[in-house]
Amino acid sequence: MAEIIQEEKHEGGKRKPKKHSTHIDMTPMVDLMCLLITFFMLTTAFSKPKIMEITMPEKVDNPNKENQTKVQDWRTYSILLSGDDKVYYYKGLADPKKPPLPLLIKTDYSKDGIRKFLLQKNKTVFKEVEALKNKVIKGELVMADSTLNRKIKEIKKSDKGSPIILIKADEKAKYKNIVDIIDEMAICNIAGYAVVDISPVELDMLKTAPK
């Protein structure tokens, strides 16, 4: 009380309502917000991981000749993967009973390597699929993604001359290599491909392959 009276005297008897500043000290709030933002920014996972689907050929318990899927030699190509990012391919089948063995051709994972080869072999299907995709992008054709995917599948299925690729990796190959090759299949719109075990003949062929 004493203080107020004193103050009043100082001001010359006039009573002034005490002024409160409209400013609130926001520093603690800002601190907290900074902290929370940092926390959320660091823990958040923006991009969900993507997946690549792969279906392996079913294992046959007793491999009879009748059970196995027959592939036509002339459209079959085998891609052999080895360590140090080496890739080879050959045409047809390597059957030790029917010499001569096919010749291994060395290539690489670059754009001008395996992709060029695959595109050459898969020309007709690739062109058709690209034409369809372009039409959709330009707006000439309007369809849902699922319809487009189905149409692409139909194109891939209807073609009887597209290559059948057998992917075989030896023990030295890396996981990255196999993913890259399966990815090339998707890029080149190749319908028929499978990841299969490498045979002893092919292992021998790899040994004598050009370095």
Next chain:
Amino acid sequence: MPKIKLPTKSPHIDMTPMVDLFSLLLTFFMLTTSFRPQEAAQIDSPNSISEKQAPDKNIITVDITKDSKIFFDMNRNGKTFDRTGKEVADTAAHYRKQLLQKMSEHYKVTFSPKELDKFDKGAGFGMPFKDIKKWLNSSDPKEKEALQTGIPTDTTDNQLALWIRFARLSNPNAEVVIKGDGNADYKTVKKIIDVMQDNKVNKFNLITNLQKQEAKLDE
């Protein structure tokens, strides 16, 4: 001598715009956030053009690290957080708990209910079965990490095959996701795929990073 009077400036800055911005950002992050799943090991996935989203529920995950260690993970529920109808039964399933119970029956090792609960809530793991108990009861993160030596897959003691078989028995509808490091050996991946195929899994989801690629046909 006349004194020069400097105008006294208030040291306060108007923080309102800053606070506005901050609250906006905070709200954004709080609403969009989906927490990064706890990872058992550092894995650098290879790139691909696939744009398909990875499933995040009802999955069995097998991780392969750079040095070809194998980790195993499984969702405990098909769907969580749903309290109506069918989903409740699914939530009550506790697949992870079932999995550990089946494993313990096989190895004749008993786990206390507390250990089972801990396993049910836990994340991916990669260690021989004999170390599971130690891992569950350890509270020291460093010790836990030291225990993660990978699941053995030798022909004499193929524990991965057991984990996968019992995981398939607990939840036959779970999808299989393989998350491998780009530099892992294909040999290890092949081994896992073989084990999976023995358990009648023929469809695999390989986790990859998206990287666009162009392909042109030159005439």
